[in-house]
Structures are given as structure tokens and as C-alpha cells.
Amino acid sequence: MATxxxxxxxxxxxxxxxxxxxxxxxxxxxxxxxxxxxxxSFTNSSMVMVIAVLLVISLMTIGTRKRALVPGRWQSxxxxxxxxCANLLRDTVGTEGRKYxxxxxxxxxxxxxxxxxxxxxxxxxxxxxIIVTFVMAMVVFTGVTILGFVKHGTHFFSFFVPPGVxxxxxxxxxxxxxxxxxxxxxxxxxRLFANMTAGHTMLKVFASFVPxxxxxxxxxxxxxxxxTGLEVLIAFLQAYVFTxxxxxxxxxxxxxx
Amino acid sequence: xxxxxxxxxxxxIGIGLGYLLDGWFGTMPLMSLLGFAFGAAAGFLNVYRVAxxxxxxxxxxxxxxxxxxxxxxx
Numbered sequence: 098m099a100t101x102x103x104x105x106x107x108x109x110x111x112x113x114x115x116x117x118x119x120x121x122x123x124x125x126x127x128x129x130x131x132x133x134x135x136x137x138s139f140t141n142s143s144m145v146m147v148i149a150v151l152l153v154i155s156l157m158t159i160g161t162r163k164r165a166l167v168p169g170r171w172q173s174x175x176x177x178x179x180x181x182c183a184n185l186l187r188d189t190v191g192t193e194g195r196k197y198x199x200x201x202x203x204x205x206x207x208x209x210x211x212x213x214x215x216x217x218x219x220x221x222x223x224x225x226x227i228i229v230t231f232v233m234a235m236v237v238f239t240g241v242t243i244l245g246f247v248k249h250g251t252h253f254f255s256f257f258v259p260p261g262v263x264x265x266x267x268x269x270x271x272x273x274x275x276x277x278x279x280x281x282x283x284x285x286x287x288r289l290f291a292n293m294t295a296g297h298t299m300l301k302v303f304a305s306f307v308p309x310x311x312x313x314x315x316x317x318x319x320x321x322x323x324x325t326g327l328e329v330l331i332a333f334l335q336a337y338v339f340t341x342x343x344x345x346x347x348x349x350x351x352x353x354x
Numbered sequence: 355x356x357x358x359x360x361x362x363x364x365x366x367i368g369i370g371l372g373y374l375l376d377g378w379f380g381t382m383p384l385m386s387l388l389g390f391a392f393g394a395a396a397g398f399l400n401v402y403r404v405a406x407x408x409x410x411x412x413x414x415x416x417x418x419x420x421x422x423x424x425x426x427x428x
Contacts, residue, residue, distance in 0.1 A: 276368050276389075276396035283363035284400075288356065 118301035122225050122294065142223045149210035149223075178206065182340070189344035190351060197347055200240075204233070205340040212293060212332030216325070224335075225293040227286060234282035237343045245350035256353060285342055292335045296328045360400040368393015 128139035160175025168176055182202045186194045194201075208224060215222025223229050245253045257274040258267065303324060306317035372389020376382050 272392045273396045273399060276364055276371070276393055277399055280360070280363040280367045280396060280400065283366055284359045287359050287363060291359070
């Protein structure tokens with residue numbers, strides 16, 4: 098590790114120990130594509146996304162192939178994922194939310210697999226890039242706003258007027274409510290991104306202590322092992338949180354107060 | 355984690371909107387300052403809603419009684 102410090106790669110890798118803990122988030126071009134001046138190369142991030150989508154599709158295809166009354170292992174997993182999302186949607190939105198199930202399920206499985214694939218050593222976590230999470234949050238946000246307009250028309254604007262507030266307070270309350278509404282995609286995006294980035298960086302930092310400390314490295318090794326378990330939990334939890342909040346936003350748009 | 359993000363997100367939107375309006379109207383510090391104030395207020399409102407278990411709903415709304423609506427403190 099330390100031998101690299103004075104070496105030729107010093108400028109590229111940065112960090113005292115040779116490898117920066119942030120190196121894992123680096124985007125690498127796999128197939129350079131350039132159309133009309135825009136760089137739309139196929140990167141390692143895109144590759145992991147494709148792998149995640151393929152894994153989800155194969156899981157659901159294998160799981161639903163037999164359609165047994167008593168489910169086998171794969172069918173159990175597929176049914177568990179399905180029921181988890183279905184219950185989530187029913188608890189938050191109610192029965193009207195049934196038609197949004199495909200979207201919610203896709204979102205949940207994509208984020209979950211993205212987070213979980215990031216836990217595989219040497220792989221890449223695409224949810225650790227804010228642009229990815231922000232685009233997902235913006236899709237949710239614009240979708241929910243359009244849904245609100247389609248369902249309620251201009252009545253949707255009553256969303257920004259809290260009931261029971263006197264007319265004098267309106268000029269004060271409406272901007273606050275609008276800002277509060279507009280801050281949704283940011284808080285949605287930042288939460289997922291920050292959790293994934295912070296967790297993976299911490300894991301890498303503790304892992305880099307292991308070779309540096311020699312025999313005493315057993316302590317950070319134990320800690321890193323425990324942290325890996327915690328990270329798996331967070332990977333699931335953040336996918337869940339993103340999905341729950343999406344459900345809540347849909348619920349807000351569907352049943353306007 | 356949740357609380358901090360909510361506060362900062364509302365501030366970013368508030369100041370960003372103010373800055374944008376300043377660029378359009380040429381009233382440089384005015385709208386940004388106003389946006390900062392409104393953003394801070396919206397942030398505190400968000401935090402208040404999360405803390406009182408109203409979830410991330412816009413508008414003052416009492417949580418439905420007897421209905422254990424999840425997502426209050428996620």
C-alpha cells in the first residue's frame with residue numbers, strides 16, 4: 098500500500114495510503130459513445146444498472162415460471178418481494194393505489210438491487226451518485242405532480258393552502274408550502290445518495306486500516322465485518338424509505354385534503 | 355439524518371428560487387434574502403412535520419385517528 102505513495106500514480110489516486118476511499122465511486126467509461134457533442138458513454142455505472150435490471154427480470158421470470166400452489170425457493174422470493182410492495186402500497190395509499198403498483202414495484206426492486214449490488218466487492222453502487230438518485234426523485238416528483246393535476250385539476254392548488262389558516266396569513270403560508278413541496282425531490286435524492294456514499298466510504302476507510310495496522314488490524318477487521326452487516330441493512334432500508342415516501346406522495350396527490 | 359436533510363433541502367430550494375428571481379428582476383439581494391427566510395421557515399415546517407409524525411405531507415393535516423399510517427418517522 099505505502100509503496101505507491103511516491104510512485105507515478107500518486108496524483109491519480111490521491112490519499113496517503115495509495116487508494117482513496119472515494120476511488121470506488123469513480124465513473125469509468127467502458128464503451129465510449131459520443132453523439133452530437135454529448136458524452137453518453139456506456140460506463141461502469143450503466144453496466145451495473147443493466148445487471149440490476151437483468152437480475153430483477155430473471156428473478157421474477159424464474160420465480161413465476163412454475164406457478165406452483167406450494168411455492169418453491171425462487172417463487173417464495175418473488176412472492177415475498179411482490180407482497181412486500183403490495184402491502185406497502187395498500188397501507189399508505191389504500192386500494193386506489195393498486196394501479197400504481199407496477200411503478201412502485203419497479204422502483205423498489207431497482208433501488209434495492211442497485212444498493213445490494215453495491216455491496217458486492219469491486220462492484221459499483223450507482224445509487225451513490227446524486228445525479229442518479231436525483232433523476233429518480235424528479236421522475237417521482239413530476240409524476241406525482243402531474244397525477245395531482247390530472248386527478249384534481251386546478252383544485253390541486255388548494256394543496257398549498259393549509260386549511261384553517263386566515264386570509265391574512267396566506268401570503269406568508271403559500272410560499273412556505275410551495276418551497277416545502279419543491280424540497281421533496283431534493284430531500285428524497287439526498288437521503289438515498291448520502292446514506293449510500295457515507296456507508297461505503299466508511300467501510301473503505303475501516304478496511305484500509307486493516308493492512309496498515311498489521312497484527313492489530315484484527316480490530317478494524319471485526320468492525321468492518323460488523324459494518325458490512327449494517328450496510329446490508331441500510332441498503333434495504335433506504336430502498337424501503339424511498340419507496341414509502343413515493344407511496345406517501347402518491348397518497349397525497351390522490352386524496353387531496 | 356432525515357431531519358437534517360429536510361432542513362437543508364428546503365433552504366436550498368428557497369435560496370435557489372430567490373437567486374433565480376433576482377436574476378430575472380435585477381433586484382439582487384432582495385429576493386435571495388426573502389427566499390432564505392421562506393426556505394428556513396419551510397425547513398422548520400418540514401422538521402416539525404417529521405417530528406410530530408405527520409410524515410412529509412404538505413399542508414396542515416392531523417394524522418388520521420386510529421389509523422396507523424406508516425412513514426411517520428422514516
